[in-house]
Amino acid sequence: MLSGGSGSRLWPLSHAHRPKQFLALVTDRSMMQETLLRTKDADGFTPPLIVSSAAHIDLVEQQIAGIGQTPCAILLEPEGRNTAPAIAIAAEWIAAQDRDALMLVMPSDHVIADLASFHAAVMAAQPAARSGRLVTFGIQPHYPETGYGYIAKGEPLDATGAVYAVAQFVEKPPRAQAEVYLAGGRHYWNGGIFLFSAGAYLDQLAAHAPAVAAAAAAAMAQAQQDGVIIRPDAAAFCQSPNISIDVGVMEKTDRAVVVPVDMGWSDVGSxxxxxxxxxxxxxxxxxxxxxxxxxxxxxxxxxxxxxxxxxxxxxxxxxxxxxxxxxxxxxxxxxxxxxxxxxxxxxxxxxxxxxxxxxx
Known part of the structure; x- marks a missing residue:
């Protein structure tokens, strides 16, 4: 689970010292707690691995204690460098145990109202992920949102019609284009949720964003551990380019696939x-x-x-x-x-x- 972010989009309620994932915006639990509970006690899921800012460790510990959750590890970024390196240090930690293990990447500040549909989509995506694909989940759009990126689906890749090739990643479109996407039925919101094996991600990262891969590997090789808290080496980690997983890997790789899902999703981004x-x-x-x-x-x-x-x-x-x-x-x-x-x-x-x- 990714728990970074500066908290500026919901100012003045959220801010750098209290980003929105630590707020109870929709239920009586924080968004981070709701994210953790999405996979708690669900079949096939291990305890969560949390990647967060070192500045937020006290908040993270309060959050997990509040729901009785015990993570397998908490990786603390010394500095925010975007999603590609954040996911990379998590993949390095997982790959040290098992390169073939699947990792479900979830931002900690999203709403998912229909958990059954979410779990079904994750199950449907697993064969593709186990075969070395990098799965992104395309969120069914219900209005012409201009604040999200979009994913255009290509040809179906499995007999059930659950997994599709990615035809194109599209940046945030103007209103008229978003309306075309909504009417066409081939475009989905890019929700930033992924499923892939740790090894597959690290391999594609090395191929398409080698500086990120090298920084993550060095940072984790020199990491300091105190119980479940792991601090990647700051000097090595901060050598990483500041780049998202979409720009660094997903838009370049030929291993990307999309699983469309309608699950009552919102990133509560405004x-x-x-x-x-x-x-x-x-x-x-x-x-x-x-x-x-x-x-x-x-x-x-x-x-x-x-x-x-x-x-x-x-x-x-x-x-x-x-x-x-x-x-x-x-x-x-x-x-x-x-x-x-x-x-x-x-x-x-x-x-x-x-x-x-x-x-x-």
Whole structure:
């Protein structure tokens, strides 16, 4: 399980010291805890391997203790270098035990509402993964999202029609193109969930991103271990290029396949996405905390530690009230929260956030 991230997309609730995976956004458990519980006690799964930032170790330990989970290892990145090296150090640890062991890569900050469909997709993907393929799971789109990358499926590769060749990886498209993808039925959201053997990933990494592979191998060869906590060598790890698994490996390899799945997935990557998955009242408002809404519809109100909120006649908007700040915007501008964070980081609102948290 990958538990990195800086927490900027759900500012002001999440921030560098408390990214969204540590927040209880949808249920009474955090997103990280929900991710861990997805495979707990399920047939064929071992205890989880967690890759997280060294800065978050206290939070990680609190999270796993809160659900009585015991991981097989916690790998602590000395510095965030994106998903390709994060997955690489996990693959190195697994390969040291068994190169042929399958690893299911799950981001820790996603929602999956339909666990039965998720488990069925993982089962369907296993033969391809055992044959050396790198499986990515394509999420069935339900609206023309412009904030996600897409995967275009090619020809079916198995008799059941569960596994397909990857025809193309597509970067985040403009709205008109996303609508074409939705109507065409061949494109799926790229959810960043993968299944492959540790050895297959390391082999493809060495072929297509050798600097990442070399840095991960060196970092793990010199790692320090204290119980389940493993600290890869910082100097070696930080030699890795900062690159995603998609750019570093999946878009280059000829071993990529896709398993489409419709499982009630969301990466909760924006306030609009959170509005979409939370319960709504009769006026289509999603409300948490102390809120009075008069003649309002289609809004997300999220009060957590900040002052209560009252509105009149508000439509399709987001209001977030926390002790760290207040955010007000149209729902359709949710992807632009990063612009606010960038200005705050540049000092536009000095004193608004904790001084030791410049990325909050």
């Amino acid at each position: 306030w609009d996405a959170l509005w979409a998955i939370r319960a709504h009242d009769a006026a289509d408002n999603a409300i948490k905390g102390g809120v009075v809404s008069v003649d309002g519809a289609g809004n997300l109100f999220y009060v957590d530690g900040g002052p209560p909120v009252a509105t009149i006649g508000l439509r399709d908007s987001v209001i977030v009230s926390t002790a760290n700040g207040v955010l007000v915007m149209p729902r359709d501008r949710s992807q632009d929260v990063r612009l606010v964070v960038e200005q705050i980081q540049a000092g536009a609102l000095d004193g608004m956030m904790p001084q030791d948290d410049p990325a909050a």
